[in-house]
Amino acid sequence: MLLITHKTTPFVIFTVLFFYMFNAPNVLADNIVISIRDDVYEDYQHFLNGRNVLDIKDFSGKTIRRDVVDMIIAQQALTLGGFKHTFKYHPGKLNFRNTKMIQQGTLLISFDSYWFADANALTEHVYISAPVIRKGEYVAGIYTSPNNKAVLAINSLDDLKQFTAISTPKWRTDWRTLESLPIKQLIREDEWLSQARLTNIQRVDFMLMAFHSTPDKSFTLDKIHLVPVKNVGVVLNDSRHFVISKKHPLGQQAFIAINKGLTLLRKKQLITKAYTQAGFFVDKNNIKIINK
Numbered sequence: 001m002l003l004i005t006h007k008t009t010p011f012v013i014f015t016v017l018f019f020y021m022f023n024a025p026n027v028l029a030d031n032i033v034i035s036i037r038d039d040v041y042e043d044y045q046h047f048l049n050g051r052n053v054l055d056i057k058d059f060s061g062k063t064i065r066r067d068v069v070d071m072i073i074a075q076q077a078l079t080l081g082g083f084k085h086t087f088k089y090h091p092g093k094l095n096f097r098n099t100k101m102i103q104q105g106t107l108l109i110s111f112d113s114y115w116f117a118d119a120n121a122l123t124e125h126v127y128i129s130a131p132v133i134r135k136g137e138y139v140a141g142i143y144t145s146p147n148n149k150a151v152l153a154i155n156s157l158d159d160l161k162q163f164t165a166i167s168t169p170k171w172r173t174d175w176r177t178l179e180s181l182p183i184k185q186l187i188r189e190d191e192w193l194s195q196a197r198l199t200n201i202q203r204v205d206f207m208l209m210a211f212h213s214t215p216d217k218s219f220t221l222d223k224i225h226l227v228p229v230k231n232v233g234v235v236l237n238d239s240r241h242f243v244i245s246k247k248h249p250l251g252q253q254a255f256i257a258i259n260k261g262l263t264l265l266r267k268k269q270l271i272t273k274a275y276t277q278a279g280f281f282v283d284k285n286n287i288k289i290i291n292k
Contacts, residue, residue, distance in 0.1 A: 032088065034089050040067040047064050057270075108248045109242060125247065139287060163206060187204050
């Protein structure tokens with residue numbers, strides 16, 4: 001730590017301030033940088049349509065999905081918990097770079113929730129929030145090309161034996177769930193967008209995805225168009241949480257705030273309402289969960 005006295009020259013003071021401006025994490029200023037996947041950020045912007053994120057109470061809309069709800073819930077929970085800073089987004093093709101940045105302390109928080117199995121492997125480096133999606137609540141759709149009629153006819157576990165699926169072991173819960181299913185082959189691809197593209201062109205038969213808010217639950221992104229097997233789901237039996245960097249100067253403050261806020265939102269049943277309106281939480285009475 002530099003001790004500044006009356007003898008310290010203006011040049012030294014300027015040099016120290018310049019260093020901290022460009023090398024230290026953003027502690028005092030607003031606009032804390034948050035990295036986010038570009039397709040999620042685009043849907044987030046379209047959904048907000050100029051509205052203040054803290055004012056969102058209705059989560060119905062064309063571009064709403066689980067990832068976008070995560071972003072909104074995280075910000076509302078932080079604010080309700082007393083966190084006063086604001087955020088600036090850096091969208092991009094992230095893959096798993098966010099995790100490394102959180103471990104290093106250069107990124108405060110991921111606004112895309114983590115499976116507990118993944119977060120728990122990082123406990124040396126991260127605080128783990130209370131669950132935003134509780135264990136047993138995540139029911140995924142079996143998404144495929146609308147031209148893959150064989151997959152769309154799936155109605156039981158036994159039907160999976162002739163099909164290939166795609167995921168990454170970096171998502172422990174997804175991978176373990178697929179490993180437990182009687183599928184023909186499980187193919188590894190670490191980039192989510194590549195998974196969707198390969199499924200779209202039928203290089204693989206299906207992928208597990210959160211249900212979407214469109215009337216038919218379909219997902220469209222540029223040339224990718226995927227649809228779920230109707231009225232069939234797979235439960236991913238784990239909870240999801242926000243992870244906050246222990247090394248970031250604001251980490252502990254953000255951790256305390258987000259847990260306070262999540263508790264308040266949960267008491268008002270706003271978390272369940274948000275994911276339900278977004279089409280992610282489905283009525284389990286209308287879905288056949290084939291891996292119970």
